[in-house]
Amino acid sequence: MASSSLKAVNISVEFSGLRALDDVTLTVDPEEIVGLIGPNGSGKTTLVNAITGEVPLVHGSVSLREEAITSLPPWKIALKGISRSFQIVRLFNNLTVIENIESASLAHGDSLRVARGKSERLLDEFGLSNRAEELGGALSYGDKRRVEIARALAADPSFLLLDEPAAGMNEAETDALLHTLSRIPRDRKLGLLIIDHDMSLIMRLCHRLHVLASGRTIAAGKADEIRRDPAVIEAYLGAKAAHA
Amino acid sequence: MKRNLLTFFILGGLILLAVVASQVVGIRLYDRVATNLCISLTLVLGLQVFMGNSGILSFAHIGFMGIGAYASALLTIPTMMKGMALPDLYPFLKDVQLSPYIAIAVSGLVAALVAAIVSYPLMRLSDAAAVITSFALLVVLHTVMTHWSALTNGPRTLFGVPKATDVKLAALVALLALVTALAFKESRTGKLLRASRDDERAAAAVGARIPQLRWRAFILAALFTGIGGALWGHFITSFSPRAFYLKETFLILSMLVIGGANTVTGAVIGTFIVTAAYESLRGIEGLLNEAKVSSQPVIGLTEIVLALAMMAILVLRPGGLFPTREIGALLARRFGRPEKSG
Known part of the structure; x- marks a missing residue:
């Protein structure tokens, strides 16, 4: 792995005893677009919050260019070069x-x-x-x-984490956003992690996908492989569809 | 930038106009009112620097007004008078006698220094916790002023402060406070602090170190509040710690809240409106008492009307009369062509 990556290793997060993230490992390389997907409540936003220092980790570590940034306050992590957007816009x-x-x-x-x-x-x-x-x-x-x-x-930033950037946008706006986002990583030499429910947006945009369900990683890899992964189909569409 | 200059010229012009008008009329009362107006402007603009930009209501500021007033008194009361006014004064302060103008500036610095020390641990607090601790700080400052007899003559009135504040000096300081408040708002610290006022989490996520930003604003606010207090001391020439407590706090807060805490325009306009209302209500109160309308003297009309006005504003227009934009920006949007770069 390149030393200039953003790495979250073996991340676990608990909310009053309930495990929201369980041993999740995720890497984003510079100039790469990684899609973070999964059903509602699977821990996607929590993972972003864990990386940006907004929720405490029970276990695990976050590093940026080989430098540990685990449990630094959010403003320090921001100054190290990690920017984010929020699921519900915060202007x-x-x-x-x-x-x-x-x-x-x-x-x-x-x-x-x-x-x-x-x-x-x-x-x-x-x-x-x-x-x-x-x-x-x-x-x-x-x-x-x-x-x-x-x-x-x-x-x-050297890494940009976007939490559902297309939520609430119409089709034309989503297409325009897709166009903008697809150019950002190379133009600005940054790694992009993107959460979204719009699978067509994710599939067209991302180089790699990381799939969470109930706080665990159930699949990770190239977009095409993930699309055919039975575990992913089951998590998204229920057991029936997977066996149909 | 042009808009900020426009704001400065309008508000500064308003202050100058009030001062000049008070002199042209040539009535002593108006001279006093204009001087009080300018001192209030300094205090309210000081409070706006912290409260408007950070969004945190602070009760503590009148405490720093007191620090400024007492500091300047200690530095200026003639040595001969100090023996009578402050019999227990520490020997090293007995022979100090500065020019009031220097003392006023030094007093601002003293208030800022005290603010820097006591506020540092409080600046990480937000919302209700921040408001309540600021109130606790006011109580502490008041209690110290009331009981540190060596420096303040205790709860008794301190006499013998030389008269040095006239309407010109007060207006000059008010204009200085106006420039500073406008400049601070547009500074890096001011902009980031306003961002944190709107959304703390998002501000931290862009890299704003919020407690540090608040701390700087608090110190600057205390500087002006201290100077305002010193000006007031050299105007009134005798005072006790009671002058720096709830009544004054409420008055200054109502000026800022009615005008709109988020804008410098709001601070200035609110001060004008409340000062005008305060003086006319006091006049009405006096007339009613002279006319013996009721068998009991009419007391507290001023305070009650002001309190009701504050409530009405908060209910009907929560952000005050100027909730978001300065007067310069409002006029530019209304009449000017759209300006591209601020």
Whole structure:
């Protein structure tokens, strides 16, 4: 494995005695797109939260470029180069769109001028330039999603974790998002981990898939192989379909 | 940037206008009102720096006003008078006598230093816990002021503070506070702090070290609150610790909340409105008492009306009169062509 990867090794997480993640190991390499899929409640978001330091680990370790980042506070992990989006969009509602995006750049030590320039380019890239001075809270759902991704990118992360970026988007918006996301890893030299329920989006976008069910890894590998994996079919469609 | 300048010129112009008008009229009362207005502006803008940007309600600030007032008094009361005003004063302070202007600046620094030390462990708290601890801090500061007789003359009134604050000085400091509050809001710390106000988790996820950001704002707020307190001390010239407690806290908070804590515009407009209301209500109270409308004297009308106004604003317009955008940005959006870069 390349030493510049993001590695989560043997991760276990418990919520009041209930095991939400059980011994999950996941690696994301630079410039790679990994899809994290699984039924509701399988622990996908918890895994992202575990990597970004938002939930404590019972067991396991997280490392970035061979450096241990296990149980650092979220802001420190962010500064190490891991950006994320949230399942339910979390914008700064009373800040303007451009201020939302600037925040990540500023937190990483950019000057006001640099942050402004970077944010303007990102707004352009995401087709949001005419929204720059709107308040975050006043945007449509699809625009909020895009601002959140642009904000995450303003940190120039080496790894980007997106939690259901296409949720609530219509087909046209999803296609546009797919187009944008597919170019990001190579253009920006970052590794992308993406959670989504839209299987066609995931299949078209991802190089590798990682499948969780009830907090355990049930399959991991190339997208084509995963599609035919009986364990995955069973987890998604129930036992009947698997034997049919 | 242009919008912030516009905001500054409108609000600064408003302050200057009030001051000039008070001088043109030439009535002593108006001079006093204008000076009080400018001192309140300094206090409210100080509070806005912390509360507006961090989103955390702080009760503690009037405590720092007290620190500023007492610090400046100790540094300026003439040596001869100190023997009478503060019989138990520590010897090393007895011979200190600075110019009030220097003392006012130093007092701000003293308040900021105390704030830096006592607030550091509190800045990781949010929501109700943060509000309650700020109230506890006010109680601690008040208790210390009431009982540290050597420095404050205890609960008794401290006399002999030289008169140094006039309307010009107060206006100058208020304008300085205005520039600082606007600049802080647009600074890196200010922007990240406002991000954390809107969503703590998302702010941490972009890399904001929230307790550190809050701490900086708290110190800056205490600096201005301390200076405001010192200005007030040199205006009123005698005071006791009671001046720096709940009544003043409520007054300053109502100014900020009615105007809108999130914006500097709100802080300034709220101060104007509440000051105007406060002075006219006091006038009405006085008239009613003179006219002997009721057999009992009318007391507390001012406080009750202000409290009701605060409730009404919170119910009808929770963010205050200027909840999100500064006046400059509002005008630019309304009349100007869309400006691309702030």
